[in-house]
Amino acid sequence: MMVPVGTVLGLSAVLFGIGAFGFLARRNIILMLVSVEVMLNAVNLSLAGFSRHLEDPRGQVLALFVIAVAAAEVGVGLGLVIALNRNKPGAGVTDLTELKW
Amino acid sequence: MLTATFYYMAAASVASALLAVTGKNPVHSMLWVLALFLHVAGIFLLLGAEFLAAVQVIVYAGAILIFYLFVVMLLDLPDEEARSRFGNHWPLAAGVGLSFAALAWLARVVTLDAARAGGGAPARERMAVGGPALGSLSEIGMALFGPFALPFELASVMLLAAIIGAVVLARKRAARS
Numbered sequence: 001m002m003v004p005v006g007t008v009l010g011l012s013a014v015l016f017g018i019g020a021f022g023f024l025a026r027r028n029i030i031l032m033l034v035s036v037e038v039m040l041n042a043v044n045l046s047l048a049g050f051s052r053h054l055e056d057p058r059g060q061v062l063a064l065f066v067i068a069v070a071a072a073e074v075g076v077g078l079g080l081v082i083a084l085n086r087n088k089p090g091a092g093v094t095d096l097t098e099l100k101w
Numbered sequence: 102m103l104t105a106t107f108y109y110m111a112a113a114s115v116a117s118a119l120l121a122v123t124g125k126n127p128v129h130s131m132l133w134v135l136a137l138f139l140h141v142a143g144i145f146l147l148l149g150a151e152f153l154a155a156v157q158v159i160v161y162a163g164a165i166l167i168f169y170l171f172v173v174m175l176l177d178l179p180d181e182e183a184r185s186r187f188g189n190h191w192p193l194a195a196g197v198g199l200s201f202a203a204l205a206w207l208a209r210v211v212t213l214d215a216a217r218a219g220g221g222a223p224a225r226e227r228m229a230v231g232g233p234a235l236g237s238l239s240e241i242g243m244a245l246f247g248p249f250a251l252p253f254e255l256a257s258v259m260l261l262a263a264i265i266g267a268v269v270l271a272r273k274r275a276a277r278s
Contacts, residue, residue, distance in 0.1 A: 003107050003147050009209035011111045011144075015118055015137075017202025022122035024194030030173055031127060034134055037165065038118055041141050044153070046205075052148045057240045060153050061249050064241070067160055068256045072263035074165050078172045079270035085176050086273070 008049035015042035029084075029093050033077045040070045107147050114140040127173045131166060138162045152238050 015038060022035030044063040051059025088095070114137050121133035138161045145154035245253050 003103065003144075006209060006213050007107070007111065008144070008148065009213075010206060011114070013202045013205030013209060014115055016205055017198040018115070018118045018122055019198075020201045021195050021198030024197055025191040026122070028127060030169060030176075031122075031130055034130065034169060035122060037134065037161070038121070038137065041138065041161070044157075045141060045144060048145055048148045048150045048153055051150065057244050058249075060150050060241055061244045063150075063153055064156065064245070065252060065256055067156055068260060071160060071165060072260055074168060075263045075267040076270065078168060079267035081172060081176065082271040 003052070005049050005053040008052075009046050012042045012046035012049065015039075015045065027093055029081055030078075032093070033074070033081075036073070036077075037070060040066055103147065107144065110140045110143045110147070114144070128170065131170050131173060134169075135162055135166050138166065152241055 019035045019037075019039030019042060022038065023032050026032050026035065044066055047059045047063040047066070049059075051057065051063075084096075117133045117136040117140065121130045121137060124130040124133060138157060142154040142157040142162070145151075145157055
C-alpha cells in the first residue's frame with residue numbers, strides 16, 4: 001500500500017496557504033520568518049511526494065537544496081532582526097517606514 | 102494502517118501550523134512549529150525519504166528552530182502585548198493565503214489528471230534493474246556528487262556567504278572615528 005500522492009500534494013497546498021497567510025498577516029517579525037519556514041516545508045513535502053510518485057531521487061536532492069537555502073535564510077534574517085533591534089529597540093514591523101515614500 | 106498514520110500526520114501538521122501562525126505567545130508558536138516539523142518528518146518517512154526525514158529533524162527541528170527560540174528569548178519582542186496580533190489587512194492576507202492554496206490545489210488536480218490521461222507511467226523500469234532502493238542514502242549521494250555536483254558546491258558557497266553576512270549584520274558596530 002502506498003501513500004496517495006494527491007493527498008500529499010493537497011496537504012502541501014494547505015500548508016503553503018497557511019504559511020502565506022501567516023507571513024502577510026502577522027506583525028511579529030520573527031513569526032513572519034517562521035511562516036516562511038512553514039511555506040518552505042510545504043514545498044519540501046510536495047517535492048518528496050513527486051519524488052515518490054515519479055520514483056526519481058532528484059526530488060529529494062532538490063528538497064535538500066531547499067533546506068540549505070532555508071538555513072542560509074534563517075542566518076541572514078535573524079542577523080537582520082538582531083541588527084534592527086539594536087538600532088531601534090522595540091520597533092515593530094509597522095514602525096519601519098524609512099523606505100516608504 | 103499506513104493510511105491511518107498518514108492521515109493522522111496530515112491532520113496534526115495542519116492543526117499545528119494553524120496554531121503556530123495564529124498563536125499569541127511567540128514561544129508557544131515555536132513549539133507548535135516544532136510539532137509541525139516533526140510531523141512533516143514522519144510524512145517523509147512514510148514517503149520513503151528516510152534521509153530527508155533525518156535531515157528535517159536534525160537541521161530544521163534541531164538547528165533552525167533552536168536558533169529562532171534563542172532570538173525570541175534574546176529580543177523580548179514588545180509589540181506582541183501592546184498591539185494587535187495581526188495587521189488591519191488580515192482578511193486580505195487570509196484571502197491571499199486561500200487563493201495560494203486553491204491555486205496549488207488546482208495545479209495538483211490538473212497534473213494528476215494529465216498523468217492519468219497520458220498513462221503517466223512512472224519510471225518503474227529503473228527499479229527493475231536492481232539498483233538501490235529509492236530514497237536510500239547511496240542513491241541520493243550518487244545524485245548529489247554526480248549530476249548535481251555544481252549546485253552542491255554552489256550551496257556550500259552560499260552557506261559561507263550567509264555565515265559572513267550574518268556575522269557582519271549582527272556584529273556590534275566598532276566605534277571608529
